[in-house]
Amino acid sequence: MWFASVYGADPTAYSQPLVLRVPLRLAHGVLVRALGMVHQDHTALRTTFEMADDGDLRQVVHGELAPVVDVVDYPGGDPEEWVADQVTRVTATEFDLRNGPLARVRHLRWRAEGRSVLVFNIHHTVFDGLSWKPYLSQLEATYTALTQGREPSRRERRQSVESYARWSDLCADAADLRHWQAKLANAPAAPQLSLPGVGEARQVTRQLILDEDVSGRVRAFCAAEGVTTSMFFIALCFVLLHRQTRRDDLLLGLPVSVRGAGDAEVLGHLTNTVVLRHRLDRADTARDVLEAVKKEVLEALRHRHTPLATVLGELRGGHQDGAADLFNAMITVMPAAARRLDLPTWGVQTWEHAPGGAKYDMAMLVDETADRFTVVVEHRTAAPEGGRFTAYLAQRVVTLVDSVLADPDTAVTALRWIGADEERAITELCARRGAAPALGTELTADLFAARVAAAAADPAVRADGTETSYAELARRADAVAESLAARGIRDGQPVAVLLRPGLDLVATIIGILRAGGGYVTLDPDHPGERLSFALRDCGATILLRTADSGAAEIELPTGVEVLDCTEIEAVAATFDESRKTPVDTAYIVYTSGSTGRPKGVRLPEITLANLVHNQALCSSGRALRTLQYMPPAFDVFALEVFGTLCAGGTLVVPPAAARTDFEALAELLARERIERVYLPYVALRELAAVLRSATVSLPELREVYVTGERLVVTEDLRAMFRRHPAARLINAYGPSEAHLCSWDELPADPGAWPTIPSIGRVVAGVDAYVLDDSGTTGTAQRVPFGVEGELCVAGPVISPGYLGLPEKTREAMVPDPFVAGQLMYRTGDVVVLAPDGQLHYRGRKDDQVKIRGYRVEPGEIEAALERELAVEAAAVLVVPAGGDRTLHAFVQSDTEPPPDWRARVGAALPDYMIPRRLTRIDAMPVTANGKTDRRALTALCNPPDCNPPDCNLPDCNLPDCDPPERGPAESSGPASAGSGSAEAEWTGTEQVLAELWAEVLGERPAHPDADFFVLGGHSLLAARLHRMVKRRFDTEVGLSALLSTPTPRGMAHILADRTAAAGPDLRAEAELRDFVVGARQEPADGTVFLTGATGFLGSHLLDELQRTGHHVRCLVRADSVEEGRERLRRAFRKFALDPSGLDEVDICLGDLDQPRFGLGSGYEWQARDIAQVYHAAAHINFVVPYHTVKRTNVDGLRHLLDFCAVNATPLRLISTMGVFPPDSGTGLIGEETVPGDPASLGIGYSQSKWVGEQLALRARAAGLPVTVHRVGRIAGHRRTGACRHDDFFWLQMKGFALLGRYPDDIVDAPAVDLLPVDYVARAIIQLSEGKPDNETWHLYHPDGLNWPTILETVRAEGYSIAPTSGTEWMGALEQEVGDSDDQRQGLGPLVPLMREGVMRLGTHTFDNEKSRRALADVGCPYPQADTGWIHRMFEYFRAVGAVAPPDGPDTGGDHND
Incomplete structure (x- = not known):
């Protein structure tokens, strides 16, 4: 309770408020006296708590400690509202557990009416629920005696000193403790x-x-x-x-x-x-x-x-x-x-x-x-x-x-x-079929025709630099319609379309609907086999295409007529008004199928018309210039086209290059004054990254719809919408079987966006249910608000089923248990419904995943692998790589995969379904019930291909995995098969490119002639690589030029006129040659070897190691053991730690910078006597160059690795989140992500830590157990506030306080991920010893403290600070440093760090979900972020004279620890 009250998120968590209504007006003075006497009689009510220097929490019983008592008279108005407000005020009081008192009483008094209300609040550490009855009884008896003019009797003054002390001294019984250990x-x-x-x-x-x-x-x-x-x-x-x-x-x-x-x-x-x-x-x-x-x-x-x-x-x-x-x-x-x-x-x-x-x-x-x-x-x-x-x-x-x-x-x-009120609320929020009164009465072609009649001259489509009016578009569509009607197309009969995006495609699908048919858009980029299957499966008798569609060869079914849409001329035909009804097919879209074949999903006209109306509602009926970005075989294509053209907007078709070159796309959006875009999440992420650094602005942009997979809000996205405040971000959700089901318009302030937004509220025309596990039995029950369940959607807008798959249809489209005669589609998506109607996505019930926005069933890929490669069995997993999600296939076969396996599989599958990697195994692992053991397969993934999936990537479907040793044969394609060429074959530029490839693809190319696309690259990744190359080499090379020869060697030729960046060759520095790990012999005891024990984190590690019973040996540079021990004592006193236990520490006199630590003959014995090594030593200086810190941070680590290698001693390496270069990509960085190209690391310290981590990872690969702890920003000790004087965050706070101002743009900066040093030390030890070796952990606060809160905390310390421009603030800082000849203010190091921006972290989004779970597992969960940490840092630095006290109190906030 003490910990939660002092350090918890809510300091009032253990307050115990109570209200007593007394039907007479109490005499306040007598009440105060009576309360004082009662509290004097009870030890508990005179008790407070303090944390001693040794870390023990102690009770302090005071001789006198009266409660805080005040009186407030009724001011008039609603008495109950007034009482409720007063109760809230009293219960919001934070108690000072160190000084007390721990009781507060407010007397609410009605002078005229003769009544009182007493509001009590007593802290739970000294009072429990069963104390109220005797407490109030004694209070009344004492008050009564005093009003009668007498002293209370002994019976009325019941004292509880002895009984309370008896309970306070109770200790745990061993048998009871064993019971609870077994029970829990x-x-x-x-x-x-x-x-x-x-x-x-x-x-x-x-x-x-x-x-x-x-x-x-x-x-x-x-x-x-x-x-x-x-x-x-x-x-x-x-x-x-x-x-x-x-x-x-x-x-x-x-x-x-x-x-x-x-x-x-x-x-x-x-x-x-x-x-x-x-x-x-x-x-x-x-x-x-x-x-x-x-x-x-x-x-x-x-x-x-x-x-x-x-x-x-x-x-x-x-x-x-x-x-x-x-x-x-x-x-x-x-x-x-x-x-x-x-x-x-x-x-x-x-x-x-x-x-x-x-x-x-x-x-x-x-x-x-x-x-x-x-x-x-x-x-x-x-x-x-x-x-x-x-x-x-x-x-x-x-x-x-x-x-x-x-x-x-x-x-x-x-x-x-579920109560009746809740059931009614759920129904009102989710039963939305009735909210679309026109549902089932309209045809989409008629909605388009109405728009043509209203605005015939307005621009409808802009493509290839030419605008086409609504009248002209209608004329071209009618020519197609008349030709099809003359051939008998009606009643939703399917008509296949094989066209690339453009005016012909738009006119053709409108013409198909106008004739009464249903369109089937085939993607020209898909394999011929897949196109042929779709053509056979849909039953189309007509294929519309052009001679230059560029599609693969298609095997035409018998009876299919091919028409060139550019040659269609209007023919005489009559349009029967009954040619089509709203339940007839509007379009058919093919999605991945778990049975091994694509599934044709038929959508009726009702669905398409409902889309149009919902789009109009979301856009308030505005006619917007809309980008046509989506591929025609993607269901959102229909929303782009008809949501725009049935509302009078203009559809802008971009050139093909702009769909993958996001810099070109950004320029096109600006040039074409685009107001609305629909983008898959992966494309929006890339566009946001470009817009964050580009000079282009999009002042016309109003609506951005993201679709395809789970939206994860990144800093790039927030920055994009801060730059474009008129634009809204809408997260749209809907499976192909129903198209649009819900959407969520995010708030105008990007700072208020959650990391993972909801998928929104149910749209009009759709009935939605969140059902429990009995959904397959016909007895499905709704789950209430806040409970996970399967999302099911119903109504006439859902697909009537899959073409030629009756069993699949019966499984997915079931009778609606709540509305007779209505079908319900089981999406397989697990969601939570909130009382405001928002649906929060939680995951999948099955194996279905999203790749680049496309729905993918691993079963279809597995079937294609077994068929095309003639293997006995196949399994496909999804793994994160390079900030993306990729497919890794396993095949059971006696022979190696053929070199052209990608081409063979590519003949049957589109590119987004081709696995990036293929691993042959002798036998497919199975679980006890005979199913493929995907967890076992996960363990076969090799780094860097299989980063653990706990990196917050959307929809990841893998269990946790530990990187194993290289095992089964793998193949990424003919260009990368085998072990690759020697390092000497790579030029410097090729090496840099290879590192960039690794960040994008998740794997390093094996040799300079490896092909980017053979290794699994695709257009979106190519755009990301292009952006990274431009930043790294400071060049304006075009995307097409860069990809003209898509190999490291070819790209290096393009960049050949560039010279290598000045500075140290960090890759060469990171080489670890001739490193051999000896056989492990367990030492006699568990001695821990610690470096850096005189430093900030190192001293706290030593303190925590001793506190947890470890025997510690510290490497200390000194002339004698006593001098070494005295150095430890000075460090402990400096950081307010108790040095009394340091006599038990072994001192190893040595120098980390020297080979073998300069130990001579004792080196071998020392190396074999150690159970584990914690390496906290570091030369921390953010100003000096690399060569200055190299000796300790790089050479010293090499010496320590050699030391550990003697006996394969586990190493716990303290690293930093700063090892990730700012310009090395914008992907999500999880614990297993390997730091990429170091060129953009701006300070020597980070460069040295990058090299050090590379050395450690190479040592790990050679067989040395290495645990890496990447630490974020470290705050002072939670109890004392003790911290480094040159800590960057502290210097910022100090600068704000002493200058009286702060840069105004800092309020929008990311939250500060502070963790107290004592917690960091404990977490490092718990993870190192409570979890397996060879792990990497991220130790930073997942929520942190935002800058507005931090600034208010500085004000609460009494410092008056005001915003100013960044330029003015820097000028004031430089003047302050310049005016202080002795730099007594200590702000000197802050100038270059702020001026040169070398502390920037780039656009990375970091993830530590794996670390969070592990810390919870070992009983060390992250603490709540607490402004008290900053308060105590100020107290500490004022106490040691490092910062001047404020001139006077600032009314901007209260300091409540």
């Missing part, structure tokens, strides 16, 4: 119970009362079952958690009293929390759960005296940071006896609980009175609709009560638990 072993991580949101979480509380009838039935049921009412509600809470989380292994916190028989009148915290663990079988009935809970509660009560902190400490190896990662739901049941209050003088018989701070994601409080139960539900959330969600949670409890009482033998999975 291998407990699952706590599930997320809070509703998604952005910003700081808050607690929301809702209350419901069970009436007398229901309450009586509960008591009668409990009596009949032989359980207490507490057990009933605990069982109910478990059922609620099961339904809410869909988990079977559940943990729930339960506070229990540890009072003895004589402790009823004792005041204090005499409560412990026990953790109930219930494993629920889905066949269990409510009665089964209740019976099991009865046993679990009785068992927990027998072992209740072991403090929760002790249990947590044992489970986590001594650390007791809090329970939130073990359980995040709590239930408290207050029995009627504890609530029964008899205050005869005041005329009060009960009190009211007031909501406190947020402790858990969900808490349930059940208050029992004589005739009824009150259920209070607390929910912690950052979501703005958290209030409604919490109200629904409370209603679910009440509904479950009714369901259990009605039939306790019903399976818990079948119990009704």
Whole structure:
């Protein structure tokens, strides 16, 4: 509780507020005196807490410590609103746990009406729920005695000193502790119970009362079952958690009293929390759960005296940071006896609980009175609709009560638990078919014709530099329509189209619809075999194409007529008004199929017309100039075309090159004044990266729709929309089987965007359901708000099925269980519905993935591999690589894949479905039930091809994987087969290009003649490579020129006139030659070898290692052991650490910079006597060049690697997030991402750390166990604030404070990812020893502190700071440094860092999800970001004279630690 109150996100989490309504006006002076006497009588109420220098938390009992008491008179107005406001003010008070007092009382007084309301708030560390009754009783008795003019009697002044001390001194019983260790072993991580949101979480509380009838039935049921009412509600809470989380292994916190028989009148915290663990079988009935809970509660009560902190400490190896990662739901049941209050003088018989701070994601409080139960539900959330969600949670409890009482033998999975209000709200939000009144009454061609009639002269299409009017487009479309109608096309009959984007394509598909047919767009870039299949499968009798469509050869089915659309002339034909109905086919689109063949999805006219109307709603009916970017075989193509042309807009068709060259695309968007674009996520990401650094501006841009795969917001995206504030970002969602189902318009402020936005609200014309796991049985149930389920969409807009696949159709398109006669499509997407109607995507139920925005079924690729390569079996995985997601195939075969395997597979599959890598294995691994073991295959992925998928890439579908040694044969194609050429064959430029390729492709080319496209490159990756090459070589080489010979050698020739960049050859520096790792012989003990122990992080590592019981040997440069130990003591005193344990540290007198540390004959013995090595030594200076820091940071590491290699000693290397060069790409960087081309590293320190990490990775590859910890920004110690004087972040804070100003653009900078140094040290040790070797970890705060908050914190320290321009701020900084001859202000190093921008991190998006999960696993979860860290840093630096105190207080904020 102390930790959560001091360091937690909500300092009021453990406040205990209470409201007492007294029907008479109390004398305030007497009340104050009575409160003082009561608090004097009880040790607990005079107790505070302080953290000693040795890190122990100690109680301090004061001789006198009166509560804070004030009085506020009723000012008039609504009295209940006023009381509620006063209660909120009191409960928001933060207590000072060190100085106290830990109690506050506000007296609300009505002078005229003669009544009072007392608002109490007492901290939970000194008070529990069962203390209220004796506390209030004694207060009233004392007050009464004082008003009668007498001193309270001994009976009225009950003292609890001895009893409280007796509980305080209790210690854990060993048997009890063993019970809890066994009970909670291998407990699952706590599930997320809070509703998604952005910003700081808050607690929301809702209350419901069970009436007398229901309450009586509960008591009668409990009596009949032989359980207490507490057990009933605990069982109910478990059922609620099961339904809410869909988990079977559940943990729930339960506070229990540890009072003895004589402790009823004792005041204090005499409560412990026990953790109930219930494993629920889905066949269990409510009665089964209740019976099991009865046993679990009785068992927990027998072992209740072991403090929760002790249990947590044992489970986590001594650390007791809090329970939130073990359980995040709590239930408290207050029995009627504890609530029964008899205050005869005041005329009060009960009190009211007031909501406190947020402790858990969900808490349930059940208050029992004589005739009824009150259920209070607390929910912690950052979501703005958290209030409604919490109200629904409370209603679910009440509904479950009714369901259990009605039939306790019903399976818990079948119990009704959604209240009527919530069901109604879900229906209103998701049943949107009725919101489209025109649904099923219109044809798309008629909507287009209406627009032609209204604006015949307006431009409809702009292509190849020419604009075509609506009238001319209609004339050309009608010529196609008349020709098709003369051939009998009607009733949605399919007509195939094989055309490239342009005017002909647009006119042709409109003509097909006008005739009454349905179009089937075939992509000319797809393989001929796939095109031939689609043509046969769709049943088209006419193929429209041009002679120059450039498509592969197609095997035409018998009877198919080929028409050249450029030669079609109008013929006499009549258009029957009944030629087509809204349920007839509008178009057919082919998607990847799990059966091994593409699936033809037929969409009716209703779908297309509904698209048009929804687009008009989203765009407010505006006619917008719209880019036609999507391939014609992509379903969003229909939205581009008809959403634009049926609204009077202009469709702009770009040249082919602009679809992949994003600099050219940006220029085209500006030149053509584009107002609306639809882009796949991968394309939008590339465009945003270009726009961030380009000078081009898009002032006309209004709407940007992203589609195809999950949207992940990057800093590039935020920057793009900050530069274009008139543009909106809309995240659109919809499977091909329904096209558009939902979309989300993100807020105008990009800073308010979540990293992963929702997929929006259901659009008009669509019914949507989020259903539980019974969706296949016909008994599907809706899940309520906040619960994961499968998204199903229904209504006439969904596809009636797949062509020629009746079984697949029956599986996917099922009868709607809620609307008779309606079909429902099971999307397979798992989502959560929020009370505001937003759908939040969580993942897939199957193996389907998205590659470059295309839906891909691995089964279709596997079938093609087996067929085309004649292998026995195939399996395909999706792996992250180079910030992208790629396909890795495994084939079971006795022979190696043929050299031309890509060409063979490419004859059957489009390029985005061709695996980037192919691995032959002797036998396909299988699971116990005979299925392909994809986890085992994941372990065969080789770095860098298989970075672990926990890098927040969208829709990644792999389990975690550890990089193994190279094993099975692999092939990336003929150009890269084998081991490749020697390094000597590469020129310097080719080496640089190879590194850039590796960042883009996820693998390094094996030799200079490897082909970019053979290695899996595609147009989007080529555009990314082009941008990186231009930055790296500072050249304006064109994309087509660069790709004219797509090999490293060919590209190097293009760049041949460029000279190598000046500076050190970092690649040569990173070579590790003749490195041999010896055989491991386990040392006699577990001695830890530590370098850098006199530094900032190193000293804290030493402190943590000692605290956790390690025997440590420190490498120290000194003339004697005592001098070396004194250096350690000075470092500890400098950083406010306790040096008393340093006598137990072994001192190894040596020099890291010297070969063999200068140890002479003792070197070998030292190397074999060490269990593990922590390397924290570093020359940290952000100003000096590389050669200055090389000796320690590079040469010293080489010496340490040699030392570790003697006995294969595991190395724990402290690295930095700064090893990733700013200009080395914009992909998401996970833990396994290897730092790329170092050319853009701007400071010698980062260059040296880049070289060091490369050396370490090479040593790892040679067999040395190496764990790499990449650390972000380190804050001061959480308790002391002690930090480095030259820390970059501190220098910024110091500069702001001393200059009185800050650069105004810093408020938009990314959040500062600070982590306190004591936490970093602990995390490094826990990860190194609690997880396997050879891992890489990212240690930075995942949320961080944003700059507006940081600036307010500086103000709260008393420094008046104001915004100014960056230029003016730099000028002031340079003047300050220049005026200080002795540089006493210490700001000198800040000037070059800020002036030259060498601390920039580029456009990277970093990920540490793997590290987050691992830290939670080892009991060391990330702390909440806390402005107190900055406050304590200021306190520390003021104490040591490193910064002047402020001139005076600043009213800009309050300093509340």
